[in-house]
Amino acid sequence: MNIKKSLTYLRWIALAFIFIAVLITVYNLIGYSRIRGNFPPGMQIAGVPVGGLDRQHAAERLVQAYGVPVELHYNDAIIQVKPAVLGFELDLENMLSAADLQRVNQPFWNGFWEYLWNQQPSTANIPLSSQMAEDRLRGYLKDEIAARFDSPPSAAVPVAGSTNFSGGSSGMTLDVDRAVVLISDALKSPVNRVVNLSLKKVAPPRPSFQNLQILIQQIISQSFDGLAEIYLHDLQTNQELHFAVNKNEVIKPDVAFTAASTMKIPIMVSVFKRSKEPLQPSVSDQITLMIDRSDNPPADKLMSDVLDANMGPLVVSQDMASLGLPNTFLGGYFYQGAPLLKKFTTPANSRTDFNTNPDQYNQTTPMEMGLLLSDIYECASTGGGTFAAVFQGEISQNECRQMVNYLAKNKIGVLLEAGLPEGTQFAHKHGWVTDTTDGVIHTMQDAGIVYSPGGNYVLTVYLYHPVQVVFDPVNIMYAQISRAVYNYFNLPTQ
Structure with missing residues (x-):
């Protein structure tokens, strides 16, 4: 009799543990299902962490990161300019769709197992997708930067009563081609947003x-x-x-x-x-x-x-x-x-x-x-x-x-x-x-x-x-x- 009672207790205890395990599993399944609706932990889009964020909040974070003005240094002058002014635009829909596809394609039970055992999921990084209007960037550099800060050279002038020329001085001009490359790289980075513009020394021209x-x-x-x-x-x-x-x-x-x-x-x-x-x-x-x-x-x-x-x-x-x-x-x-x-x-x-x-x-x-x-x-x-x-x-x-x-x-x-x-x-x-x-x-x-x-x-x-x-x-x-x-x-x- 005592043996039978002991077995009964053990059965109830076992059932209790099974019930608790089921509850824990269901609880974790519910929690994982909620998380799975967002981007997985560790995911990055264009170098910006979006793990745990839904589509809308991920988009807001990307816009915030890539909307930071680029800081241009022309010698001692500092110019801050918004990316849109330079012709830069994010392709949010393309990047978010790629992130969604990668999230959905991850096997449910593999992800749940990693979540259940608190394992760090494999990180995923969706590459940047953007559009760059180079002609607008070049126009800005020429019309707003070079026009304001360049110091053109001055030609020498003949010296009256002699065979000599004097007065010519060198100038400093913006290297537009190099600046386009540097600024394009900065616009495509969420962290490196400072550009030291390349300048060219220009020798004084000959007189006319x-x-x-x-x-x-x-x-x-x-x-x-x-x-x-x-x-x-x-x-x-x-x-x-x-x-x-x-x-x-x-x-x-x-x-x-x-x-x-x-x-x-x-x-x-x-x-x-x-x-x-x-x-x-x-x-x-x-x-x-x-x-x-x-x-x-x-x-x-x-x-x-x-x-x-x-x-x-x-x-x-x-x-x-x-x-x-x-x-x-x-x-x-x-x-x-x-x-x-x-x-x-x-x-x-x-x-x-x-x-x-x-x-x-x-x-x-x-x-x-x-x-x-x-x-x-x-x-x-x-x-x-x-x-x-x-x-x-x-x-x-x-x-x-x-x-x-x-x-x-x-x-x-x-x-x-x-x-x-x-x-x-x-x-x-x-x-x-x-x-x-x-x-x-x-x-x-x-x-x-x-x-x-x-x-x-x-x-x-x-x-x-x-x-x-x-x-x-x-x-x-x-x-x-x-x-x-x-x-x-x-x-x-x-």
Whole structure:
């Protein structure tokens, strides 16, 4: 009997434990079911914890986290801007739907078991989904940041009475491309919302060509009251400066000048056009004498032997015309008493407003001689340019480099060369003519390519005076013009 009572008690106790266990299980099932209606503990959406939150509260937390203004630092200035202003927008529906899908797909009893035993569930992180209007961000950076805080550089200005420039200063500008990347990253982070904007130091620009022209005109006015025509070609940007002054008044350029020894540059081009590589030593020697010593007999011999025994000068003229240089021609050989093979009428020597009484045997304009030098430079640098288009396969890049070398050997220490720093490569040809009638100089020229650290350029300066070009003051003026242009291309950075 006692044994039976003991078994009965044990049964009731067992039933009680089972009942309690069932109650606990039901209680936990109810609790888990409530929790399962929200996002599971440990879940993150776009790096923001949303565990235990329902859909609405999760959305509010995301908007709050990603709605914090981004703080932009431009040097000492601090700018706070809302993400919407920068074109940033969360794709809440997409992220919440992805989180819902992951929550629903978790097996019920697996989740309940983890909940029942208080196990930390495996964390899930839904990636950020957003839209970025980059054009709006760029517009804000340019119109609101750069426009307010950038300090643009200031150009140097010529110093009156000298060949120098001063006053230029560097600037600081926003690196917009880099800023777009940094700000985009900050907008996509719920915690890293501070951006130190990248800035670029901008060197002071060169003065305008107009200011350079004013400086050159001032230099001319101090030393020369005749006609001076200047042509300058920036070989990096293709920008040109071309003007003429007569008695310190600006006149229309493209005046016909006696080419004198600068005509030996076109002769050299025509010789190379008709010579095979490598040059015969006899031809090379004649070019050296023609360019370096400026002798006329070697020029005549080259035209006669290489171009045409009788019509060599006209061959040079035809080559120049094919290059688009109608004002540059040779009407005959250089030797005394040479017959005039052809009388040339050109746009330049047909002008009625100004006449330099150019030699009917050889003429050019400062611009055309400058353009020819630019063609030589382009051919030597790239193998392309006008020579490649007009003289297809007849003048190689190596031959153009040889032309530059011949011109660079012309060391005279005066005129434009005198204004250049020692060691500067200057490939040029100079010339002047002593009139046989009155025994004085009326025309003087120097034309060449300058290779400088700040940029390479072509400069031609042609002078004419009806009475006399006096060498000493004009020589100083040439040097000053050359120095002013060199300083223009090689301004110090501040």
